[in-house]
Amino acid sequence: xxxxxxxxxxxxxxxxxxxxxxxxxxxxxxxxxxxxxxxxxxxxxxxxxxxxxxxxxxxxxxxxxxxxxxxxxxxxxxxxxxxxxxxxxxxxxxxxxxxxxxxxxxxxxxxxxxxxxxxxxxxxxxxxxxxxxxxxxxxxxxxxxxxxxxxxxxxxx
Numbered sequence: 001x002x003x004x005x006x007x008x009x010x011x012x013x014x015x016x017x018x019x020x021x022x023x024x025x026x027x028x029x030x031x032x033x034x035x036x037x038x039x040x041x042x043x044x045x046x047x048x049x050x051x052x053x054x055x056x057x058x059x060x061x062x063x064x065x066x067x068x069x070x071x072x073x074x075x076x077x078x079x080x081x082x083x084x085x086x087x088x089x090x091x092x093x094x095x096x097x098x099x100x101x102x103x104x105x106x107x108x109x110x111x112x113x114x115x116x117x118x119x120x121x122x123x124x125x126x127x128x129x130x131x132x133x134x135x136x137x138x139x140x141x142x143x144x145x146x147x148x149x150x151x152x153x154x155x156x157x
Contacts, residue, residue, distance in 0.1 A: 015054020080139030
């Protein structure tokens with residue numbers, strides 16, 4: 001099915017996928033009212049880089065842009081996997097966006113932590129579909145986009 005597609009076409013497909021994921025995240029934020037956590041924001045930046053790689057691939061169809069697009073898609077997928085693990089309680093996330101342990105804290109220290117806590121926590125699932133959170137969906141779809149980018153990198157033209 002993808003055999004006859006050129007590097008440019010595959011790269012544009014992958015960059016369009018990143019644009020769709022980024023627009024979806026922004027729609028959830030600005031239309032749906034779901035404020036992003038710190039790791040959600042981290043997952044957005046590589047999509048921007050993948051979109052830029054797609055634009056550069058159109059202008060100059062060099063293999064390097066496809067490789068960089070694959071690296072960007074792989075980066076956001078990896079952050080999505082890490083974020084999913086934090087949401088599921090498999091490991092701790094950054095202290096800036098999880099509740100952490102309150103064991104041994106004095107009431108004053110606990111109050112200080114509560115008042116300094118971010119409004120949106122990374123260790124809570126804000127939305128899910130079919131048992132997968134937004135971070136999980138980002139990981140799954142971004143790995144697919146990475147595969148498209150890698151396929152684009154293998155094409156001669």
